[in-house]
Amino acid sequence: MAPNRERVRKLKVGRTTLWWCGLAAALILLAVAVTTVWVGLPPRVVLMTSGAPGSDYEALAERYRNILKRSGVELRLLPSGAVWRTCSA
Numbered sequence: 001m002a003p004n005r006e007r008v009r010k011l012k013v014g015r016t017t018l019w020w021c022g023l024a025a026a027l028i029l030l031a032v033a034v035t036t037v038w039v040g041l042p043p044r045v046v047l048m049t050s051g052a053p054g055s056d057y058e059a060l061a062e063r064y065r066n067i068l069k070r071s072g073v074e075l076r077l078l079p080s081g082a083v084w085r086t087c088s089a
Contacts, residue, residue, distance in 0.1 A: 044073055049080045 046068070051057025058079065065075040 045076060046073060047076045047078060050077045051080060053079050 048061060048064070050061035058077070061075075061077050065077065068075045
């Protein structure tokens with residue numbers, strides 16, 4: 001009967017170890033979820049000023065818009081005036 005008791009004792013140690021590993025995994029998942037909520041997710045809408053309408057800067061901004069759209073990010077373009085107006089502020 002002694003060998004059978006030894007097997008039962010080893011089984012209890014195995015269950016206890018498994019329980020602690022499950023608890024540790026749950027705590028790690030909880031920490032990741034809390035960190036994600038606390039820090040926040042990256043924005044899905046980005047505002048960018050482009051150049052004057054019809055300029056090369058506006059064309060480049062449109063290219064960025066198409067590239068970011070593939071990743072699910074909306075790029076809102078705000079046309080700006082002349083360079084000297086932007087720099088004088």
